[in-house]
Amino acid sequence: xxxxxxxxxxxxxxxxxxxxxxxxxxxxxxxxxxxxxxxxxxxxxxxxxxxxxxxxxxxxxxxxxxxxxxxxxxxxxxxxxxxxxxxxxxxxxxxxxxxxxxxxx
Numbered sequence: 001x002x003x004x005x006x007x008x009x010x011x012x013x014x015x016x017x018x019x020x021x022x023x024x025x026x027x028x029x030x031x032x033x034x035x036x037x038x039x040x041x042x043x044x045x046x047x048x049x050x051x052x053x054x055x056x057x058x059x060x061x062x063x064x065x066x067x068x069x070x071x072x073x074x075x076x077x078x079x080x081x082x083x084x085x086x087x088x089x090x091x092x093x094x095x096x097x098x099x100x101x102x103x104x105x
Contacts, residue, residue: 005049006044009047009049010042012065012069013059016065017063020063020064024038026062030058031059032055032058033058048070
């Protein structure tokens with residue numbers, strides 16, 4: 001991941017925390033990590049891309065952030081690879097609601 005993307009992630013973390021009115025300690029506690037570790041992510045000294053998925057998701061949950069907001073920037077992931085768009089009938093369900101087969105015909 002490039003420096004620009006890492007700076008973007010750090011800025012999103014900082015801005016979101018401030019918007020929620022949380023302290024760094026509160027986010028760290030809710031995410032289950034040390035405050036200093038969170039501070040390093042927010043200041044760009046450590047990179048969230050190098051964290052475990054569990055830590056990244058916990059931070060996103062604490063900040064009520066969609067993880068895709070951190071990973072994808074303008075339709076591309078942090079490595080610059082375009083995000084595939086799901087086709088309408090890709091076979092991947094978008095809902096857990098069961099559909100009656102007679103309704104789909």
